[in-house]
Amino acid sequence: MLLPMSKQQPATPATGSPRQAAYTTLQRLSGSDLHADDLIDQELSRNQLQGPDRGLFAELVFGVLRRQGTLDHYLKQLVQQPLERLELPVLLLLRLGLYQLRYLDRVPSHAAVHATVELTNEILPRAKGLINGVLRSYLRRQESLTLPDPARQPAAWLAAAYSLPGWLAEQWLQQFSQNEAAGLAAASTEIPPLTLRVNTLRISRSALLERFHAAELAAEPCRFAPEGIQLLQRCQITGLPGFDEGLFMVQDEASQLVAHLLAPQTGEQILDMCAAPGGKATHLAQLMNDRGCITATDLNARRIRRICESAQRLGLTSIQAVAADALTSDYLEGLQFDRILLDAPCSGLGVIRRNPEAKWRLTPAEISRCAARQHLLIDAAAARLKPAGVLVYATCSTAMEEDETVIKDFLSRHPEFVVENGAQFFPAWTDLFDCSGYLRAWPHRHGTDGFFAARLRRVMQSPS
Numbered sequence: 001m002l003l004p005m006s007k008q009q010p011a012t013p014a015t016g017s018p019r020q021a022a023y024t025t026l027q028r029l030s031g032s033d034l035h036a037d038d039l040i041d042q043e044l045s046r047n048q049l050q051g052p053d054r055g056l057f058a059e060l061v062f063g064v065l066r067r068q069g070t071l072d073h074y075l076k077q078l079v080q081q082p083l084e085r086l087e088l089p090v091l092l093l094l095r096l097g098l099y100q101l102r103y104l105d106r107v108p109s110h111a112a113v114h115a116t117v118e119l120t121n122e123i124l125p126r127a128k129g130l131i132n133g134v135l136r137s138y139l140r141r142q143e144s145l146t147l148p149d150p151a152r153q154p155a156a157w158l159a160a161a162y163s164l165p166g167w168l169a170e171q172w173l174q175q176f177s178q179n180e181a182a183g184l185a186a187a188s189t190e191i192p193p194l195t196l197r198v199n200t201l202r203i204s205r206s207a208l209l210e211r212f213h214a215a216e217l218a219a220e221p222c223r224f225a226p227e228g229i230q231l232l233q234r235c236q237i238t239g240l241p242g243f244d245e246g247l248f249m250v251q252d253e254a255s256q257l258v259a260h261l262l263a264p265q266t267g268e269q270i271l272d273m274c275a276a277p278g279g280k281a282t283h284l285a286q287l288m289n290d291r292g293c294i295t296a297t298d299l300n301a302r303r304i305r306r307i308c309e310s311a312q313r314l315g316l317t318s319i320q321a322v323a324a325d326a327l328t329s330d331y332l333e334g335l336q337f338d339r340i341l342l343d344a345p346c347s348g349l350g351v352i353r354r355n356p357e358a359k360w361r362l363t364p365a366e367i368s369r370c371a372a373r374q375h376l377l378i379d380a381a382a383a384r385l386k387p388a389g390v391l392v393y394a395t396c397s398t399a400m401e402e403d404e405t406v407i408k409d410f411l412s413r414h415p416e417f418v419v420e421n422g423a424q425f426f427p428a429w430t431d432l433f434d435c436s437g438y439l440r441a442w443p444h445r446h447g448t449d450g451f452f453a454a455r456l457r458r459v460m461q462s463p464s
């Protein structure tokens, strides 16, 4: 089954079918730092896909990325050469075909094989025999394919069964019991829910739910977030009732908890230091009845525009969005704030169910680079806080290096700060706080994205 090497270049297929579009998108993603959802949107805006084909296209891209580790584990048993030696188009076509055979019940096996071989014929005709042979071999041998033994090779088992890079499987096994690591890994391969935050300055949650139900949309209130609504079906956001009226914003439930932890008060001066695209800044404005001032800074000027667009759609006027690098700009020099949110740039390990491409790009070195920047950012934030002010540090990472370690190190350098146990302010959310008082939301425990947040208070003047 060795594929003869040739100088013939693979063709880029016309993207008239969901499988063609999925192949093109996976190819564009590989070796780039682009996001899958951006490329999916681009592809949908330029191709001819209609109706269910649009859903199948997105499912193929996200599904292959979410299950890539498991797919490759089985492919290694079916292909006679190391996967690293396969040409990229061949590997992508095999993943696409095997994903349909293993995970898509609605596609009959013969149709999945036939469609993948046809696609190969358009892209790289000389690989047809290989693709056909491997997929048919899977159908014959699927019962005899094996996973590593969880007792003897726990990390290899976790990585193969739940589609994780090996280093992350090892990290999670150090952080959690094997059962818990498997729960987290399994939840990280699931399709995440679509969650909205109601703009309670314009409508109550129950009234918006009524509007959704009247439009025959299945939706229910979130478990923790008081403004949260979970949609129970896939839908086009901009077509939902109330979108143009600014009645809601898309925001995961865990992310909605962070503004509550900061608890901004009407009339206060707030700094949201890494604010784009503005999910939390607009929530802060909402919690303050849009009275006071939220200075929303971010180094990314393009993303700053998204804060302004959302604020405008939601009818919020208390946000001042400014492009500024928190580490080098003098924009904040001399300013002091009542409360500060530092939603730090991070590895995003808590949101890999949304951005599954990230798990194949991240490395332990990248996590350390994020942590190094987080140490600097939290110092910069602390310098802008008034005495007795509150600072919330948040990430969407599961890595202790970016979370507990950053706080522990910060407290050792800043004796003028203490951790406030969030559970004391939010008794209904005790399940979300750990024994150190940190908010820890988990996909497998709470059904939310993975989020960490620490609430810190300045209790005395910093020693000069």
Ligand SMILES: C[S@@+](CC[C@H](N)C(=O)[O-])C[C@H]1O[C@@H](n2cnc3c(N)ncnc32)[C@H](O)[C@@H]1O
Binding pocket: 273, 274, 275, 276, 277, 278, 279, 280, 281, 297, 298, 299, 300, 303, 324, 325, 326, 327, 343, 344, 345, 346
């Ligand atoms: C996790 S995102 C913030 C999400 C945002 N708080 C929200 O809720 O929509 C982190 C942001 O930090 C910004 N960032 C990274 N380094 C920064 C720096 N040195 N100064 C200011 N912003 C920075 C990134 O551009 C990114 O938009």
